[in-house]
Amino acid sequence: MTIQDLKNQNLILFEVISGSKAFGLSTPSSDTDIKGVYYLPKDRFFSMNYIPQISNETNDEVYFELGRFVELLLKNNPNTLEILASPEDCILYKNSVMSSLTIELFLSKLVKDTFAGYAISQIKKAQGFKKKIVNPIDKQRKSILDFCFVLYGNNSIEIKEWLLINNLKKELCGLVKIPNTIGIYAIYYDYLEINNFRGILQNELSNELSLSSIPSNCPVKAYLYFNKDGYSSYCKEYKLYWDWVNSRNIERFKMNQSHGKNYDSKNMMHTIRLLQSAKNILKTGTLNIRSTNREELLNIKYGKWSYKDLMSYANQLLNEIEVLYERTSLPKLPNYSLAEETLIKMRETLY
Structure with missing residues (x-):
């Protein structure tokens, strides 16, 4: 229908x-x-x-x-x-x-969990928005190579830098997993280009390193560490961030950028409104949804409050709600x- x-x-x-x-x-x-x-x-x-x-x-x-x-x-x-x-x-x-x-x-005491509980979820959402704004992720996606490091003396360097310093090609490298270790590989190099090594990875979009069969007389060139957990976390963050970018409300995003406070101000306006509603319901036993503090709430929407002050105000309202919850005449259910x-x-x- x-x-x-x-x-x-x-x-x-x-x-x-x-x-x-x-x-x-x-x-x-x-x-x-x-x-x-x-x-x-x-x-x-x-x-x-x-x-x-x-x-x-x-x-x-x-x-x-x-x-x-x-x-x-x-x-x-x-x-x-x-x-x-x-x-x-x-x-x-x-x-x-x-x-x-x-x-x-x-109306019942459940409003403490529903109105205030939903407001808390919106605060977390706003915090996530702030994190995304402050920490944007480049559209150019990183590859496995950005999470690979070569042991170099008593230190390590990115494999890209190591290849450049030694004038080597990643396609001529051969990798072998070191037993009883996590993320450690031996690197071999096919100087004569006769061993058909599989390189470090098949292509830039690969999610796994390539392994090769190594002749017994081929010496180890170096040792590589692949930070697989770091790569997995990055892939997850990359997807979440760009899914958010593609689905966000552009006009709302522009408004948030214009006030420069790095949080979703419209979201926070409704969060404060919900907390104020919960407070008033517990205090008066009824619900009036028409706001009596339009100017205050619109100032939040337009980014005139700092994020720190908003969080402080939200916590103040939550504390007041807890007190009113014990005093209200509303039924439990x-x-x-x-x-x-x-x-x-x-x-x-x-x-």
């Missing part, structure tokens, strides 16, 4: 404008995100073809099936709680049956039985 199918069959129960426009944090460049709730026709609901969620290709329009929506609300999932708590001016459509679902039915009873009555009305 598609979102258009939901609309054509009148299956949508709730539809809201979400994201920055609902939070009161939109700017002229902000997109319009749509979230909603639908229900499956009775035959589809009871069949093997239950569809819990439907979204468009860009994921800026996401709709949850009623049962899945309630399931996530019971878990105090931030996204679904924020949908349910949408301001009146952001509600595009609301079926009367949705009035049965109130925010008070679901939502009333599952009442929520299930409400869901059943809603389905009975719909069917």
Whole structure:
């Protein structure tokens, strides 16, 4: 099914404008995100073809099936709680049956783990972003040779330098693994070009060193150490970095570059917003998603805070959340039985 199918069959129960426009944090460049709730026709609901969620290709329009929506609300999932708590001016459509679902039915002490827990994951994401910005990886991929070193006196040098110093070709080298060692190889050299040695590696994209059969009368030229763990770590980091480069939001990346603070400022704005929401829920027992501190949050988005100050502020909020968690009047968990009873009555009305 598609979102258009939901609309054509009148299956949508709730539809809201979400994201920055609902939070009161939109700017002229902000997109319009749509979230909603639908229900499956009775035959589809009871069949093997239950569809819990439907979204468009860009994921800026996401709709949850009623049962899945309630399931996530019971878990105090931030996204679904924020949908349910949408301001009146952001509600595009609301079926009367949705009035049965109130925010008070679901809010509980779980928000400490969901809102604050998600915020912590975003902090780690921002730290990863900072690491990538500060430590870019060259597009030109390193080869095994960059992780090979030749024992040279009481020191070692890169094999590329060793080959250059001795005026040798890597294609005429032959390698033999030294038994009972890790990463140590004997290097032989075919000066007469008669032994058909396999060289150090087959090509620059090889992930393994080449080994050769060595005549018994051929002397050892030197000993090589291959830092295989270092090479494996580099390959992993290279892939992660360039996957990130290829999938990142270019406009958002340019904004982060322009303020020069080396962190994902939009990500950190929403992280602080989530922590403030968790604090206010535990303090007041309700959820108001419209931000009352727009200027402060937008200053974070525009990179006017240092990364150090943001981390300090986030830790302060986390400490306040811990204190409020012990004092809040919210229940430890939502009333599952009442929520299930409400869901059943809603389905009975719909069917």
